[in-house]
Amino acid sequence: MNKDKMFSYHKWATLACLQHVRDLGEELYKTEGINSFASIQETTEHVLGVEKLWLLRMSGVANPTFEHFDVETTEQAAESFMLLHAEMELFFASLPEAQWQETLHYRNMRGDDFSTTREEMLFTFVNHASYHRGQVTSLLRQFGKEGMALDYIYYQKQNR
Numbered sequence: 001m002n003k004d005k006m007f008s009y010h011k012w013a014t015l016a017c018l019q020h021v022r023d024l025g026e027e028l029y030k031t032e033g034i035n036s037f038a039s040i041q042e043t044t045e046h047v048l049g050v051e052k053l054w055l056l057r058m059s060g061v062a063n064p065t066f067e068h069f070d071v072e073t074t075e076q077a078a079e080s081f082m083l084l085h086a087e088m089e090l091f092f093a094s095l096p097e098a099q100w101q102e103t104l105h106y107r108n109m110r111g112d113d114f115s116t117t118r119e120e121m122l123f124t125f126v127n128h129a130s131y132h133r134g135q136v137t138s139l140l141r142q143f144g145k146e147g148m149a150l151d152y153i154y155y156q157k158q159n160r
Helices: 003-024 040-058 074-094 118-142 152-158
Strands: 103-107 113-117
Touching (some): 003 118, 003 152
Antiparallel strands (some): 103 113
């Protein structure tokens, strides 16, 4: 898939997820349930921090530090994602195709060494966020609320 389309889908799904939670009731954002993270807020903080790690790795930082973002509300989370995604877009636009295929060496949060291309890193963090959006849906269903359909086909339908 085209990298620009993939990232555009990712941005759309991220904000659509947060908007869905906001529309259902801001109180659900901090409600605790049973999942990898106790709440949608904690899930959001994790995803945002991991995306920042990926940007740093893509920039050549081999062992970046996890950054915690202030995501007390869905609005703060959306703003943080928009700022990070704008930073990513600027960086991505600066990369010639050859640099997308360049293999970078880094250490993950567990201390394991990896060698991955930037293109593979992009796919990895988009896929990671999709996984956690599924967990948000799971939490919402635990709270008796409707999940959301954020598959690529829905993005494509809205953005033709």
